[in-house]
Every structure is written in structure tokens, then in C-alpha cells.
Amino acid sequence: MSAPPSTSLPLSRASVLTAQKVVTPLVHRTPVFTSQTLSELLPGKNTLYFKAENLQKGGAFKFRGASFSLSQLTQDELARGVCTHSSGNHAGALALAARDRGAKCYVVMPNNSSRPKIEAVQAYGAEITFCEPTASARASTLASVQARTGATFVPPYDAVNTILGQGTALIELLEQVPEPLAAVIAPVGGGGLLAGTALAADGTQVRVFGAEPAGADDCAQGLREGKRRVEVRANTIADGLRTPVGLLNFPIIQQKVEKVIVVSENEIIEAMRLMWERLKIIVEPSGAVAFAAVRSKDFQALGINGPVGVVISGGNIDLSKPLPWTDTTQ
Amino acid sequence: MSAPPSTSLPLSRASVLTAQKVVTPLVHRTPVFTSQTLSELLPGKNTLYFKAENLQKGGAFKFRGASFSLSQLTQDELARGVCTHSSGNHAGALALAARDRGAKCYVVMPNNSSRPKIEAVQAYGAEITFCEPTASARASTLASVQARTGATFVPPYDAVNTILGQGTALIELLEQVPEPLAAVIAPVGGGGLLAGTALAADGTQVRVFGAEPAGADDCAQGLREGKRRVEVRANTIADGLRTPVGLLNFPIIQQKVEKVIVVSENEIIEAMRLMWERLKIIVEPSGAVAFAAVRSKDFQALGINGPVGVVISGGNIDLSKPLPWTDTTQ
Incomplete structure (x- = not known):
């Protein structure tokens, strides 16, 4: 059996462009939103272009990486199916992408995963094996x-194809905006989206920034210390960003991301509420972190003079629970 | 002073196309969403194309009618400003459209209007006069x-230009969908959107349906009785649809709308929740009424075999309150 061709793709902008060609017919070309009100709330009044990956299939950008990863499998591998472990958006994305390809999908989920996430993975036809958390x-x-x-493991972030697939969101955004971006900002958990975004921006004039919750800021700390932190004691509402940044992801971020901006829980919740109210779209806490960072003094101090792309990573939230700004137990 | 040219436009598809040319640079070209999951929930499995006017400027289709109405005023009239009475989306839409044109806007609001709606109108720079409800x-x-x-009154629905402006949503939708629509369905309160939609579909193959809450079904009743009901005892969560259908609007609906489908409060709330969960967009109760109708037995009994356009009218909802499906006091 030959190795999947994927392993040979270099981590470069050219590879992201290759991935973009592959995934375009598979993924939603998600809309880009602007809001005069939100832009004018900023001291610098930068025009913000929100890339709405919360409206991606499966409700998150993760579907891009999953789709590209699947596309790089051999027929043999596809026939045996794919597997992953995840309590979050990657599980749903992989299950959905596998269903689209007619491939089996096996997901290992911690037995304390939330019901809506379990139900989503089941609804997409994946087989779940529960384990201790x-x-x-x-x-x-x-x-x-x-x-x-014999299923092939498709990792949530620490893999070449996953990173390349996630990078396609920025390629699409650059095609959609009517003017050159001065900067783009994306959240960082495992770092698939941020590393992919940085590769996609490589050689362009777009400055790349990351955004991380203070309650899980292993990436920002690792950058300061010049060394990846392998663990994170996560305490944040942004459940998609609780993982430590990956091995492959960290050096890309180190080399190509100008700064990772850290935001508080309150800043995340405020940003999320503003996005719900003004953009009228459902953004999960992790999906509001980049906008929270754009609103911060740290970002405004950069003096960026031009339009900024803001990646909304996802919109999967348990709507049977109180919204975070009305939840007094939080 | 000459009469505004608006009064001379006939109520026809050609006039809606004229309005479309005028408002295109003023309004958001709102995205159209599909969801395999939502389409497959239907017995007929019709592909649904959701026209997301909740993502329109001001959060509702009302901005179309307001923008077109303003465009038809003389310079003299514009200089004196516009006025309206409204406790809902029309007030915000007119205030925003007037601000975009640099015109003054005066809004009469009942003194029991909700705080978010008052604040929106104020934020758009309109002058509010409160009155008894x-x-x-x-x-x-x-x-x-x-x-x-000396301000010119811009009515919320019972006016030629308002109707023509609202009809532009369907013209846009027809341009956006990749296949011919078999039908389109829009909610009816005052009937600006539904009458405009019916005019826009005139002479095409698109069958037009209305959707109305059982708790404010004056239009469906009027159609059955062959006579417009001038009052409605509204009792519905769909606050945008509590008004009786207008004088100009009713005969258009009578002639050009095949059926108005009535839905219960539970059906509205269920549809709204599905849209939040699956489309990841914020839809107000009125905005979910058309989808609720599509899910009903009455609609499925029509045996429509083809794609259906579903107009999401708005997304303005007080997010500080519990969501309707979690609200046990409702």
C-alpha cells in the first residue's frame, strides 16, 4: 500500500492553494459580513471583514481540514474509513465529511461530552466509542x-493536511473582500486554523495575528518563552480553544504570526454578544475570540491602518442553556 | 411643489424591477442559505433556499421599502425629513435609511415599546416622540x-413604494438561486413583504404562498371571507405580524397569492429553534413563520415538486431575555 500523497505536500502557501482547489466543491463558500456599527466601535475605525465559518458545513471551519484530509486518502484507505478523538467540532466535521464521501467514520469521545455534540456526531452517521475523559x-x-x-486517523489540528485545509478560509476571504486586507486575525487552540491562515498569508502583504483566551494562553506564553508549552490548564468558556498548540503548528505560528493577543472571559462574552446583536449570526464563544482581540487595547496599539479580516471559527453552542450574558451562575 | 414621482409607479413586476435597480447600491445583497438537514426533514425533501433578510441592514427586509421610499422623494421633501409611527422594525429601517441619505427622521413610538427597539431607533439618529399605545x-x-x-410620512406597509421596495428581496433571490424556484413563501403581517413578493413573481413560474400565525390570522380569514378584516386581535410571539393586512396589500394578495398558511405558536418556536441550530443565524419569531408553514401538513399537501424559496423576514430579538424554547413563563 502506498503512503497517502498528502504526506508529501510541503507546508507552504502553494499547498494551501492546492487544498483550496480541492475543497472548493466540497465546502460552503461562507459569506463575509461587514458592520458599520461594529467597525465604528473601534478607535481606529478599521473596516472589519468577518469570515463566517460558523456558517460552514458542520458549523465550523473544521470541515475544511477534514474534507481536505479525506480527499488525500487512497481508495483503500477510504474503504476502511477514518477515525479521530474529539469532544468538539472536529468530530462533527469529520463525520460529515466522511458521510459526504460515503466513508465510515469512528469517533472516540470522552464520556462527559455534551449531548448536542454527541447527537450531532450520531446524526452524521459516525460510530462513537466512549472513553474516560x-x-x-x-x-x-x-x-x-x-x-x-484499520481506519486512518485524521488528527484535529496537528497534521499537514488539516493545517492546509484550514488555511483555505483565508484564501477564500482574500477572494471575497473588495480591497486588500492590512491584517487578519484568527483564534488559536490547537493551532490548525492559525497556522493554516499564516501559511495562506505567506508572501502577501497581510499581517497575521492570533487571538487566545487568557484562560488557555499556552500559545502566547510559549511564544514569549520561545518554546511550545505541551500542556495547558484551560479555564475558559471558549471550549474550542482549550487544547495546547500542536507540534507542527507552533513553529509555523512562531515564524509567521506577528503576535498572539490574549483576551479575558468578559471580553469574549462581550464580543460574542455584540456579534449576535449586530451580525445576527450565532457565534460560539471560541468564534468570538478574534473579534474580542480586535477590540482590545493590545490590538489597537498596533496602529493598523486598513481593513482587518476577522475569522469567526464556529457557531456550535448548546441553545438549550442560558446565553452567557444572561447566565448568572457563570 | 410637485408630487413625488413615486405615486405614479404602477403596482407591477416592472416597477419592482425598477425599485431593484434603485435599491441595489443601498441595501445588503443578503446571502441565501441551504441546509441539507432542514430540507431532508420535509416529507417532500424540497430543496429550501432561505433568503436571509435578517442579515439586511437594520436586521429586517424593512430597509428595502424604506430605502426605495426615500429614493422617490424630491430634494425639498428630503430636506424636511421623513416620519412614521412604528414600534418595530420599520422604525429602525427608516431611521437608518434616512441617516444614510443625510435626512432627518421622526418616529412616533408607543410608550410601551421595548427598550432595544427604542435604543436602535435612537442609535440611528432619529428623533422619537412617545405616545399612548x-x-x-x-x-x-x-x-x-x-x-x-413638514416631514413626509413613510408608511410601514400600506404604500406603493413600500410594497415595491419589499418585493426586491424576491428579485434578488431569483438571481441568486442556481435553479428555478417552484414556489416562494413569505410571512404576512401588514402585507408589504407578501404583496411585494407576489408582484415580483408575477408572470414567472414561481407560485407564491403566505404564512401567518394563527394568533393573528386576519389575512387568511379575510381571504376565506373574500373581504379584508380591518382589525386583528393579535396574540402571537411573532411581534412583527400583529398588524392587520393593509388596504393596498390585501387585493394584491387576494389576486396573486395562492394560499396563506396558518401556523401555531409551537410550530413557530420549533421552526425558529431549528433555524438557530442549523442555519446558525438569529431569526426573530416572525422570521421563522414562513419556514414553520413550509413544515406544516397544509404546505406538504400542496405536493410542490421543486425548490422552495423561504423568506426570513428579520432577526431583531431582545437577547437579554430567555430564548422562547427555554422560557417556561411563556
């Missing part, structure tokens, strides 16, 4: 699923 | 504002 239980359960099925 | 107080207060300012 620890990293070692995840890994060993996934290994046994792989041994049983 | 009765039809006669509204009319007399508006008359005194007009006497004092």
Missing part, C-alpha cells in the same frame, strides 16, 4: 478502534 | 409631528 484513555481507545477497523 | 394616539401624534416639521 483523559488524554491517555483517548489515545488507547483510539488505538484499539484503529486496530479493529 | 393606541391607534388614535399614534395617528394624532404623527399628525402633530408632521404639522411641526
Whole structure:
């Protein structure tokens, strides 16, 4: 059996463009929103272009990486299916992308995952194996699923194809905006989206920034210390950003991202509420982190004079619960 | 002073096309959404194309009618400003459209209007005069504002230009969908949107349907009885649809709309929740009524075999309150 061709693609803008050609017929070309009101709230009054990946299939940018990863599998591999471990958006995205390709999908989920996320993965036809909510239980359960099925592991962020796929959101955004962007900002958890965005911007005039919750700021800390932190003690409402930044992802961010801006829980919730009220779209906490960062003094101090792209990473939120700004128990 | 040219436009598809040319540079070309999941929930599995006027400027289709109405005023009239009475989306839309044109806007609002709606109108720079929440107080207060300012009254639905402006949403939708629509469905309150939609579809193959809450079904009743009901005892969560259908609007609907489908409060709330969860956009109760109707047995019994356009009328909702499906006090 030959290795999937994917492993040979270099981590470069050219590869992101290749990925873009592949995923264009598979993914939603998500809309780009502007809001005069939101732009004018900023001291610098930069025009903001919001790339609405919350409106992507599966409700998050993750569908891009999953679709591209699947596209790079051989027929043999596809026939055996794909697997992953995830309690979040990647599981749903992979399940959906696999269904679109007629491939089987096996997902290992911690047994404390939220019901809507479990139901979404089930609705997309994936087979779930539950495990204890620890990293070692995840890994060993996934290994046994792989041994049983022969399915290919599609990692949530720490993989070349995942990173390249996520980078296609910026390529699309650059095609959609009517003027050159001065900067783009994307949230960072595992770093698939931010590393992909940085690769996609490589060699352009677009400055790239990351945004991270103070309650899970391992990437910002690692950048300050010049060394990736391998663990994070996450305490943030932004549940998509609680993972430590990946091995492949960190050096790309180190080389190509100008700064990772850290925001507080209150800033995240305020940004999220403004986006719901003004853009009229459903943004999950992680999806509001980039806009929260744009509103921060740290970002405004950069003196960026021009339009800014803001990536809204996802919109998967449990709507049966109180909204965070009305939730007094939080 | 010459009469505004507006009064001479006939109520026809050609006039809606004229309005479309005028408003295109003024309004958002709102996105059109599809959802495989939502389409497959239907027995007929019709592809649904959701026209997202909740993402229109001001958060509702009303901005179209307001913009077109303003465009038809003389310079003299513009200089004196515009006025209206409204507790809802029309007030915000007119205030915003007037601000865009640099014209003054005077809004008469009942003194029990909700705070977010008052704040929106104020934020768009309109001058508010409060009155008692009765039809006669509204009319007399508006008359005194007009006497004092010379402002031109822009009615919320019962006016030629308002109707023509609202009809442009369907013209846009027809340009955006990749296949011919078999039908389109829009909610009916005062009937500006539905009458405009019916005119816009005139002479095409698109069948036109209305959707109305059972708690304010004066239009459906009037159609059955062959006579417009001039009053409605509204009791519905769909606050944008509580007004009786207008004088100009009713005969257009009578002649050109195949059926107005009536839905219950539960059906509205269920449809709204599905749209929030699946389309990831914020839809107000009125904005979910057309989709609720599409899901009903009455609509499915029509046996429509083809894609259906569903107009999402607006997304203005008080997000500080519990969502209707979690609100046990409702």
C-alpha cells in the first residue's frame, strides 16, 4: 500500500492553494459580513471583514481540514474509513465529511461530552466509542478502534493536511473582500486554523495575528518563552480553544504570526454578544475570540491602518442553556 | 411643489424591477442559505433556499421599502425629513435609511415599546416622540409631528413604494438561486413583504404562498371571507405580524397569492429553534413563520415538486431575555 500523497505536500502557501482547489466543491463558500456599527466601535475605525465559518458545513471551519484530509486518502484507505478523538467540532466535521464521501467514520469521545455534540456526531452517521475523559484513555481507545477497523486517523489540528485545509478560509476571504486586507486575525487552540491562515498569508502583504483566551494562553506564553508549552490548564468558556498548540503548528505560528493577543472571559462574552446583536449570526464563544482581540487595547496599539479580516471559527453552542450574558451562575 | 414621482409607479413586476435597480447600491445583497438537514426533514425533501433578510441592514427586509421610499422623494421633501409611527422594525429601517441619505427622521413610538427597539431607533439618529399605545394616539401624534416639521410620512406597509421596495428581496433571490424556484413563501403581517413578493413573481413560474400565525390570522380569514378584516386581535410571539393586512396589500394578495398558511405558536418556536441550530443565524419569531408553514401538513399537501424559496423576514430579538424554547413563563 502506498503512503497517502498528502504526506508529501510541503507546508507552504502553494499547498494551501492546492487544498483550496480541492475543497472548493466540497465546502460552503461562507459569506463575509461587514458592520458599520461594529467597525465604528473601534478607535481606529478599521473596516472589519468577518469570515463566517460558523456558517460552514458542520458549523465550523473544521470541515475544511477534514474534507481536505479525506480527499488525500487512497481508495483503500477510504474503504476502511477514518477515525479521530474529539469532544468538539472536529468530530462533527469529520463525520460529515466522511458521510459526504460515503466513508465510515469512528469517533472516540470522552464520556462527559455534551449531548448536542454527541447527537450531532450520531446524526452524521459516525460510530462513537466512549472513553474516560483523559488524554491517555483517548489515545488507547483510539488505538484499539484503529486496530479493529484499520481506519486512518485524521488528527484535529496537528497534521499537514488539516493545517492546509484550514488555511483555505483565508484564501477564500482574500477572494471575497473588495480591497486588500492590512491584517487578519484568527483564534488559536490547537493551532490548525492559525497556522493554516499564516501559511495562506505567506508572501502577501497581510499581517497575521492570533487571538487566545487568557484562560488557555499556552500559545502566547510559549511564544514569549520561545518554546511550545505541551500542556495547558484551560479555564475558559471558549471550549474550542482549550487544547495546547500542536507540534507542527507552533513553529509555523512562531515564524509567521506577528503576535498572539490574549483576551479575558468578559471580553469574549462581550464580543460574542455584540456579534449576535449586530451580525445576527450565532457565534460560539471560541468564534468570538478574534473579534474580542480586535477590540482590545493590545490590538489597537498596533496602529493598523486598513481593513482587518476577522475569522469567526464556529457557531456550535448548546441553545438549550442560558446565553452567557444572561447566565448568572457563570 | 410637485408630487413625488413615486405615486405614479404602477403596482407591477416592472416597477419592482425598477425599485431593484434603485435599491441595489443601498441595501445588503443578503446571502441565501441551504441546509441539507432542514430540507431532508420535509416529507417532500424540497430543496429550501432561505433568503436571509435578517442579515439586511437594520436586521429586517424593512430597509428595502424604506430605502426605495426615500429614493422617490424630491430634494425639498428630503430636506424636511421623513416620519412614521412604528414600534418595530420599520422604525429602525427608516431611521437608518434616512441617516444614510443625510435626512432627518421622526418616529412616533408607543410608550410601551421595548427598550432595544427604542435604543436602535435612537442609535440611528432619529428623533422619537412617545405616545399612548393606541391607534388614535399614534395617528394624532404623527399628525402633530408632521404639522411641526413638514416631514413626509413613510408608511410601514400600506404604500406603493413600500410594497415595491419589499418585493426586491424576491428579485434578488431569483438571481441568486442556481435553479428555478417552484414556489416562494413569505410571512404576512401588514402585507408589504407578501404583496411585494407576489408582484415580483408575477408572470414567472414561481407560485407564491403566505404564512401567518394563527394568533393573528386576519389575512387568511379575510381571504376565506373574500373581504379584508380591518382589525386583528393579535396574540402571537411573532411581534412583527400583529398588524392587520393593509388596504393596498390585501387585493394584491387576494389576486396573486395562492394560499396563506396558518401556523401555531409551537410550530413557530420549533421552526425558529431549528433555524438557530442549523442555519446558525438569529431569526426573530416572525422570521421563522414562513419556514414553520413550509413544515406544516397544509404546505406538504400542496405536493410542490421543486425548490422552495423561504423568506426570513428579520432577526431583531431582545437577547437579554430567555430564548422562547427555554422560557417556561411563556
